[in-house]
Amino acid sequence: MFRLQNGNNRNPTSVQFYCAFKKLFCLNYFQHSPDANCIKDLDSILCHLNPAEQTNSSSVIFPEETPITCSTSLKIGTVDYRNLDVPESNALTFVCGYLYSKCLNVHRCEFCIEYGRSQKDLDKTLLLCYFKAYTNKDKTNGNLQMPHTSFYDYINELENLFTKNFAVFAVEKNVGTKLINACYNVPFFNPCEHFDHQYLIKLFVRFRIFSSVTFLNRDLISIRKLRNRKLANLQHL
Incomplete structure (x- = not known):
């Protein structure tokens, strides 16, 4: 169904998938308010991300190694x-x-x-x-x-x-x-x-x-x- 929205494209791009999803699902979801223009609202809903909840997928798959740091607070100049x-x-x-x-x-x-x-x-x-x-x-x-x-x-x-x-x-x-x-x-x-x-x-x-x-x-x-x-x-x- 998503492919038909883009000329039966077998490998739609992310932008094409985004537009097809908005047309097939979101517009039908807001059919109860036919007189309202919800396109801008849909854009903000789909694009809104909480920065505190964002995770870098690459860091999950390949976690960064914590560098080993040696504390220098014990240096006294004599042994x-x-x-x-x-x-x-x-x-x-x-x-x-x-x-x-x-x-x-x-x-x-x-x-x-x-x-x-x-x-x-x-x-x-x-x-x-x-x-x-x-x-x-x-x-x-x-x-x-x-x-x-x-x-x-x-x-x-x-x-x-x-x-x-x-x-x-x-x-x-x-x-x-x-x-x-x-x-x-x-x-x-x-x-x-x-x-x-x-x-x-x-x-x-x-x-x-x-x-x-x-x-x-x-x-x-x-x-x-x-x-x-x-x-x-x-x-x-």
Whole structure:
């Protein structure tokens, strides 16, 4: 029927099909108002499309690949934490001293220096870190600081937050950015208003992600070696 409207054309064009459809269906549909000229209305009805509902058919058949973007918000300009020899007995004290010493490289003033020397009475929990830190000033872990107790409490709260959320964020995108945003919810105090709080959080997050992945890889290697050892023992039975 559509072909007859265009001289029995076997392959009518889209314009010819549009005119035939309007003549055969739409004009008959509006026969109840013979005195009205509905041609313009039909044009607007057939041509009206909601931009919000338009879909590109080519994008459905061949979806565009989402480009992989790497967040640069975790850049801090140092990776020497990879070589830290952290003691097991008082790791928190050692790590806090390292973090604060790196912050002093970014901003150093009298208030920050004094805040980093607040622990003047060394007890058994600080003694190992003190001698380990100052054995050689040229080492990466040399000249560690002994900041105020509030700094240790703050890093401890960050550690608890990281331990609680890392397993959740690790399977998502931008894990570092999400951990940084979560760390800002922990109250922080420093006597110097110019202390680089943002640098401290970024350094902590980078250090903890690196250490977590490193220890996880070591555990996997140990498990693999244990399985291989058991398999070797069974093969020699």
